[in-house]
Amino acid sequence: MSNFKSTYGYEISYKVASRAKKRCVEKMYGSECDSFSMLSWFKEAVLETNPGSSVVLEVDESTERFKRVFVAYAGQIQGFKFSLPVLYVDGAFGKSKYKGQILAATGRNENKGFFPIALCFCDSETEENWLFFFKNLKALLEPQGRIITFISDRGVGLLKAFELIFPGNPHLYCYHHLRYNLSRKYKNKGGEIVVADVLQKFFKVAYASTEKSFYFHLKNLRDEGGAATIDEFIREIPLEHWCRAFFKGCRYGIMANGIAESFNNWIVAERSLPPFAMLDQTRMKEMKMMSERSVESKSWTTKLTPKMEKRLKEQLDRSRVFRVIASHENVYEVRNDKYSYSVDISTRTCSSVKWQINCFPCAHALAAIQGARLDVYDFIDLYFTAEYYRMCYSFPIAPLSNVDASCSSTEDFILPHVTKRPAGRPKSKRIASAGEKKLIRCGRCNKMGNHNKKSCTEPLNMLL
DSSP states (O other), X not given: OHHHHHHHSOOOOHHHHHHXXXXXXXXXXXXXXXXXXXXXXXXXXXXXXXXXXXXXXXXXXXXXXXXXXXEEOHHHHHHGGGSOSEEEEEEEEOOSTTOOEEEEEEEEXXXXXXXEEEEEEESSOOHXXXXXXXXXXXXXXXXXXXXXXXXXXXXXXXXXHXXXXXXXXXXXXXXXXXXXXXXXXXXXXXXXXXXXXXXXXXXXXXXOSSHHHHHHHHHHHHHHHOHHHHHHHHHHSOGGGTOGGGOOSOOTTOOSOHHHHHHHHHTTTGGGSOHHHHHHHHHHHHHHHHHHHHHHHTTOOSSBOHHHHHHHHHHHHHHTXXXXXXXXXXXXXXEOSSOEEEEETTTTEETTSHHHHHTSOOHHHHHHHHHTTOOGGGGSOGGGBHHHHHHHTSSOOOOOOOTTGGGXXXXXXXXXXOOXXXXXXXXXXXOOOGGXXXXXXXXXXXXXXXXXXXXXXXXXXXXX
């Protein structure tokens, strides 16, 4: 409204601006209701132009109402073979007239960026819809023969559906969501400072690399937050799903569901569009991204991707302070002035456990590798190489042509799903929870919390 006033010199009400926006969207992308019928043509067009893609559209036969649609393009399915064997699964709310939920599976490429795999648009985030999503996702992943590690925020219906479809796959819980859940345990029970101290100690528990370190920090957490509260919270979540010390697989250093959040923010504008337009505009966005990243990667001259090459250089700089003493074949003791570590380069393990957790050589491992006069690149996972990155984006998404859309063989009329309007004014942005807010250090009391010098009310003990 402020832009309209500054451009044209007229003031308009919120209602007028809202109606005008809706008419513009309808003129550009068609009506919300007709958008559901266009999904039949979209399915036909994708399968014809992108062989090997998966588009599953479900409609209630008795009412002819839309139920859900699953979309995965062949280029992304093939490219995922060369991406890290991890998938972030999350749901985001739609913001169009008929709302709905967008379920997404997003991978991570070798340069720490997201790699979209599959989308599902449905009426709500339920166990039934997650089952539909995971079944179709499993059909794509099984032929690749890789063990995929999943990361989620334990959303509504997700856990039960995951256990039914992927019972043997590793499943990590997002640290930030667990942190928020823990903070809720202290609602109306302690002050802001108490909660901040508990969360700080929970961080050390979750990020502990060894079982001995875990139990040491857990004792401190129980002392600070109360044994009864902490024990009840720990019982609710199996340790292998959130604590680094108890996860036996390769987690690539992942602790949070940040990649999924990044993808949801990346398509925030598309989430306001009708279903067909949302899927089509997201497709074009992904198609453009894959093309740009493919072109960009061809100019790289390093063996690893730029971000991983930078990480390797940083670790090599840190490794210079260590002395290396050979024990026997492939086993070394790596020391500095304070600590010593045992490194076995044949099994790619270090007693600090950082090599195993990050699946990338730590400073101690690099010191041992250089001490053995070996090439450090031979001990780095192929998923971090520029070659694998290029392979990820070597399978393009083919464009769609709607010139003959009116001649399509599919003339199905699909009604929108039934939607209940929530009370209050619709929210267009996700509200960060209290547990997700970044802690800051107050300039007055020098304590960690969510307040600053101006809003600080902590008593100060001044020494005269």
